[in-house]
Structure formats: C-alpha cells, structure tokens
Amino acid sequence: MKEKLQQFIQDELIFVDANQFDSSTDLFAHGLDSMGIMRLVLFIEEEFQVQLPDAEVVPEKLQNVDLICAWIEELS
Amino acid sequence: MKMVELNSADQFTLMLDYALQQDGLLGNYCMLALELEAKLNLAELNTRLQDLASKLFLTNAKLIQKNNKYIWQSNSESMCKVKQYVCPKQQDLAAFSQTILTRLLSDSTTLTQSPIEVHVIESQENNIFILRWYHPLTDAKGAELLARAILGKQDLDLIVINESAPKYTGYLNKIQTWPQYITNIYRSLMHIRQLNKIKTHQICNNSATQSQMQYQVLHFDSIASLRINQLAVKYMGITGIALYYIAGIMRAFYAVNPDFINQGFCVPYAVNMRKAKAPAPIFGNQLSFLFAQADHATIANREALFSHLKSQNKMTISKKLDLAFRSVMHLAKKLSLKRYAKLVRKQPNGNERAAFWFSYTGEMNTQDLPAIKNMFQLSPVTRQPSIAFLVSQLNQEINISICYHKNDFSESMLNAIKHNLHQELLGESCI
Numbered sequence: 001m002k003e004k005l006q007q008f009i010q011d012e013l014i015f016v017d018a019n020q021f022d023s024s025t026d027l028f029a030h031g032l033d034s035m036g037i038m039r040l041v042l043f044i045e046e047e048f049q050v051q052l053p054d055a056e057v058v059p060e061k062l063q064n065v066d067l068i069c070a071w072i073e074e075l076s
Numbered sequence: 077m078k079m080v081e082l083n084s085a086d087q088f089t090l091m092l093d094y095a096l097q098q099d100g101l102l103g104n105y106c107m108l109a110l111e112l113e114a115k116l117n118l119a120e121l122n123t124r125l126q127d128l129a130s131k132l133f134l135t136n137a138k139l140i141q142k143n144n145k146y147i148w149q150s151n152s153e154s155m156c157k158v159k160q161y162v163c164p165k166q167q168d169l170a171a172f173s174q175t176i177l178t179r180l181l182s183d184s185t186t187l188t189q190s191p192i193e194v195h196v197i198e199s200q201e202n203n204i205f206i207l208r209w210y211h212p213l214t215d216a217k218g219a220e221l222l223a224r225a226i227l228g229k230q231d232l233d234l235i236v237i238n239e240s241a242p243k244y245t246g247y248l249n250k251i252q253t254w255p256q257y258i259t260n261i262y263r264s265l266m267h268i269r270q271l272n273k274i275k276t277h278q279i280c281n282n283s284a285t286q287s288q289m290q291y292q293v294l295h296f297d298s299i300a301s302l303r304i305n306q307l308a309v310k311y312m313g314i315t316g317i318a319l320y321y322i323a324g325i326m327r328a329f330y331a332v333n334p335d336f337i338n339q340g341f342c343v344p345y346a347v348n349m350r351k352a353k354a355p356a357p358i359f360g361n362q363l364s365f366l367f368a369q370a371d372h373a374t375i376a377n378r379e380a381l382f383s384h385l386k387s388q389n390k391m392t393i394s395k396k397l398d399l400a401f402r403s404v405m406h407l408a409k410k411l412s413l414k415r416y417a418k419l420v421r422k423q424p425n426g427n428e429r430a431a432f433w434f435s436y437t438g439e440m441n442t443q444d445l446p447a448i449k450n451m452f453q454l455s456p457v458t459r460q461p462s463i464a465f466l467v468s469q470l471n472q473e474i475n476i477s478i479c480y481h482k483n484d485f486s487e488s489m490l491n492a493i494k495h496n497l498h499q500e501l502l503g504e505s506c507i
Contacts, residue, residue, distance in 0.1 A: 015354030031352030033438050038315035038347075042393055054313055054386070 001048065001072065005065050008043050023065035037062060044068070050075045078133045078150040082212060084405040085346075085361035088420070089211040090139075090146055092458070094413035095421065099459045100286050102184055104211035107454040108219045109177065110227075111204045113447035116196060121158050124226055125194060129156060131236045134213060134359045135192055135222075144412055146212070148191075156190040163199040173197050173204050180208060181289040181454055181479070194226065202449070215361040216437050216453060216466070217348045222358050228444045230355060238356035260403035267397045268404070272423050274340040274371050276431050279329050280462035280484040287459065287481035293452045294476040294494060296501075301474040304501045311382045318345060318436040319385045321467050321476075321501070322368045323378075325432060328496035330375045331506045332489060340371035341431035347398070353441060364398045365405075378505050433457050433464035440470050452477045459484070 002023055010021055014030040032040070040062065041052050050072055061071045082090060093104035129136040136156060137148040163172040176197055180186050191213040195206040205227060209219045225235050296304060308320035326341045346363040366389065374384050392398060408416040423429050433455065442448055452475045457464040463480040476497070480490065496506035 013351055015351040031441070033352060034315050034317040035347045036352055038389075038393065041315060045394070054390075057313055057315060059314060 001069055002065055004047060005068060009040070009065070013040060025064055027062065027064060028059060044072060048072050048076070080134065080148045082146045082148070083360050084402060084409055085363045086212045087146065087409045087416070088405055089361055091413050091416045091420070093212060095417050095458050096456050101289065101456050102182065102187060105187070105208055105456065106211055106216065106219065107177065107180060108207045108223055109204055109452050109454065110223065110448050111450040112202055113449055114202055115198065116203050116205065116446070118158055118160060118196065121194070121196070121226070125156055125158065127232055128225055131232055132239060132358070136190060138189065139191070139212065144410060153189065156192055156194065158194045158196055161195065161197045163197060165200065169197070169199040169204070177206065177454060178290060180206065181291065181456060192222065211361070214359050215346070215348070215363055216435055217350055218358050218360070218362065220437065220440055221355060224355070224441070224445060225358060227446060230444060235355045235358070238354065239358060257403055260400040261407055263397065264400035264404040267400060271342055271367055271369055271429065274342065274369060275338065275425065276342045276423060276427060276429055277336045277339040278427060278431065278460055279333060280460070280481070282459050282462065283483045285483060287483045289456055289479060290482040291454050291477055291479045292490070292494070294478065294498065296474040298472050300502060301469065301472055303503070304474060307503045312386055316386050316389060319368060319389060321436060321465070322434055323381050323385055324497055324500035325434070325465055326370060326375050327378065327381065327500050327506060328493050329431065330372065331496045332492050334372065334376070336372065340369060341375065342367055342369040342429050343432060343434050344430050345434050345436070365401055366392055366398050376507060428458065428460035430461050432461045436467045438469060439472070440468060442470070451475060455479050457481070
C-alpha cells in the first residue's frame with residue numbers, strides 16, 4: 001500500500017527528488033493543493049476500495065503517506 | 077526542423093481562439109501581470125528571454141496548419157523581445173497600466189508574431205511585468221511557470237530537462253483501445269446531453285455593435301482572504317475550493333436577475349494536471365475539464381448549491397466523465413475548428429453552454445522570484461458569455477480579475493455583481 005501510494009504521489013502529484021521522498025515527507029510542504037487532494041482521494045478510493053467520508057478529508061489525515069496508510073487501514 | 081503537435085487541450089483553446097476571432101477580437105491571448113517591488117534590469121531580462129528561446133524552441137515557435145491538424149514549428153524569424161512603456165512622472169501608475177493593459181487586450185496593432193510577449197511598464201519606483209501568451213501554447217499555470225523561468229534565477233537546463241519529458245501531454249493524448257475510445261465518446265456525448273437539459277442563463281445583453289474588452293480587479297486583503305479560504309474549506313472541503321468561487325459567482329448573477337424560469341448556470345472549469353511546484357512542463361495545456369451546473373431553484377438555496385456542486389463534482393470524477401470528455405476533445409481534433417466549436421460549446425438552441433468563463437490557479441509560487449506586490453490575470457472572452465472570472469492568490473491575498481465586454485454590461489449591473497460576489501465569498505447571502 002505504502003509503495004503504491006508513494007509511487008502515485010511522486011508520479012502524478014508532487015515534484016520531489018526520489019531520494020528525499022519517504023513515507024514521512026510532508027506533502028503540503030511540497031505544494032499538494034486542493035485539486036491534487038481530490039485526485040489523491042479518488043486514487044485511494046479506487047485503488048484500495050474504501051470510501052473516504054467527505055467530512056473527514058482534512059489536511060491532518062493527508063499530511064504524509066504514513067498517516068494516509070493508517071487512515072485507510074482504519075477504514076478497511 | 078523541430079515540430080510539436082497540439083494536444084487535445086491545446087486544440088480546445090485553439091478552437092476558442094477561432095471563436096474569439098469570429099467575434100472580432102484578437103484571439104486567445106491572455107496576460108499575467110505582476111507588479112514588482114523594484115525595477116527590473118531590462119538588458120538582463122532580454123538576455124534571459126533569448127537564452128530561454130534558444131533552449132526551448134516553443135518560446136519562439138510558429139503555429140502552422142496541415143489540413144485540420146495544427147503544429148508548432150521552430151521559427152528563426154522572430155525573437156521575443158521586451159517591450160517597454162514608461163509611465164510619465166505626473167501620471168498615476170495604476171491608471172497608466174490600466175490603459176496599456178486594456179490596449180494589449182484589444183488592440184491588434186500590439187500583437188507580434190511570437191506566441192509569448194514580455195511587456196514592462198516602468199515607473200520611477202517599480203515595474204509591472206506583463207506576460208502575454210497565446211493560449212494554445214500553454215495554460216494559466218504554465219504561464220506562471222514561464223514567468224518564473226523568465227524572472228527567476230533557476231538553472232534553465234533544469235527546466236529544459238524536465239520539459240523534455242512532458243508526461244501529461246502524453247497522458248492527455250493517450251491512445252485508448254477502440255472499444256474504450258468508442259465507449260468514452262458515447263458516455264461523453266451522454267454527459268453533454270445531460271448538461272444540455274438545463275438551458276444556460278446568459279446574463280449579458282449582447283449589443284449589436286462591436287465591443288471592447290475591459291477588466292476590473294477585485295482584491296481581498298489577507299484578513300478577508302483568510303476568511304474566504306476558511307469558508308471555502310468549511311462548505312466545500314479541501315478538495316472543492318474552486319467550486320466555492322463558482323457557487324458565489326452563480327449566486328451573484330442570480331441575485332441580479334432571478335426571473336429566468338427553467339434555466340440555470342453551466343460553468344466549465346479545468347483541473348491542472350501538473351505536479352505541484354514542478355518547474356515544467358511549461359508548455360502544453362495540461363488540463364482536464366469538468367462542468368459545474370445548477371438550476372435556478374438550487375442556486376437560490378446557498379447550502380443546497382454547495383452540497384449539489386460538491387456531489388456533482390465527485391460523481392463526475394468517480395464516473396470518469398472528465399476522462400470521457402477528453403475522448404470527445406481527442407475526436408474533435410479531427411474536425412474543423414468551426415465544427416469543433418459547435419460540438420463542445422453550443423447548446424441545441426445555439427447559445428453558448430458556459431454562463432461565464434472561470435479559472436482558478438490558487439497561490440502563486442514566488443520562490444526565487446523578485447519580490448512581487450500584486451498580481452492578476454487577464455483573458456479575452458467570447459461575446460457569449462461575455463464575462464470571465466480569473467481567481468488567483470499571491471502572498472495569501474486573493475485577486476479576482478473580471479474581464480468583460482464593455483458594451484454588454486452596464487456599470488450598475490457590473491457593480492451589483494461585484495457587490496453580491498463580495499458578500500457571498502465572505503459568507504453572507506446576497507439573495
């Protein structure tokens with residue numbers, strides 16, 4: 001899960017050197033914006049077959065890959 | 077000779093260029109204006125521009141047509157140079173720049189052969205940097221990257237390396253299998269048919285005479301901007317900031333004229349497909365298209381409108397209708413610009429589907445740039461819908477440029493729209 005998420009984020013959403021990107025990297029510090037979040041949410045829902053409740057899509061849960069994985073596991 | 081074919085989103089903006097010219101305008105030439113804190117060194121700026129053109133041929137390319145296909149071709153004839161305007165000592169910089177920008181928006185004698193132009197307005201204390209760009213070459217976010225490449229101190233080779241792999245251009249043009257392609261075309265045509273069920277309310281009064289583009293900028297200070305951003309997140313969530321503005325504009329229009337029965341508003345808007353903070357790709361319209369649509373009954377109820385737009389947006393993306401629409405754009409590349417315009421812009425009654433043009437580019441990345449005091453964007457717009465709203469943010473302060481046809485909106489109507497929009501964005505109902 002972690003690898004798939006990291007790959008998607010790095011390929012599609014943020015511009016970051018692969019050597020400086022790990023599961024604790026702050027995505028917002030790298031410019032993740034509202035449209036990027038939407039694409040990330042839809043990727044998660046489709047790839048991991050979970051529904052992310054709209055009201056819970058907040059920056060605190062999407063700050064980095066570790067937090068996103070923990071949230072997906074919680075919802076699965 | 078270097079050549080690049082237009083991607084399907086580029087071709088969409090070329091179709092709009094055709095439509096703008098049909099309306100007697102210059103074409104799809106947009107502008108990004110940056111008021112700097114200090115003065116620029118014009119000699120250095122010219123050198124940087126020439127370096128950029130020598131490394132990225134699209135900066136200085138010309139568009140050629142081969143049947144219905146359009147191609148950028150390297151061009152050795154023209155070279156983009158900085159054009160300078162000096163504000164007279166006794167004149168106010170704001171008024172002087174408004175005159176220059178209005179001229180650049182409308183006057184064909186100001187156009188050069190280059191797809192990008194740099195204009196600098198000089199006053200005693202500071203400069204206004206203006207980038208005029210031909211939309212088929214790039215989109216508003218690409219124009220920001222281009223301005224960064226011209227004004228910033230980034231290594232141009234780094235930009236060239238990243239530009240050489242324009243991933244999303246490939247993504248936008250991605251060839252699908254025939255069954256996928258045909259299914260997507262069908263789904264997209266059904267999507268368009270669904271959009272056509274609501275007749276679009278055109279608010280302007282198209283006068284018969286030739287019109288002139290004009291603009292006004294709504295500026296929100298940092299406190300008001302913070303409030304707007306908080307309200308946008310509260311009502312639309314962090315994924316729907318652009319929709320908060322669209323809802324506000326819909327209601328601002330509705331309040332001016334609520335009497336149209338069985339009508340509503342349809343607003344196409346684009347999603348930027350570039351990676352955040354990437355220096356490239358600069359060129360190519362790296363966009364995916366969505367529509368926000370609501371009938372009058374929904375627009376009349378603020379919270380119902382928010383909830384409707386949000387769920388409509390989510391449904392469109394989860395059903396991949398934005399991707400399906402891209403297939404129609406891909407198909408339309410094979411058509412003449414006239415037929416393309418009819419397919420994607422018009423409703424069966426012959427009216428424009430868009431109630432207004434809208435763009436949201438979010439916060440501008442100013443890293444490594446000279447200090448900027450203010451920014452805004454300008455765009456021409458066709459006679460229907462006759463008005464465009466371009467939202468951007470600099471140093472946490474929001475700017476909304478309203479570009480419109482002077483003869484199609486009375487001053488009182490425009491003031492009412494601005495007043496209503498101000499109220500709506502700051503959380504007060506204008507209805």
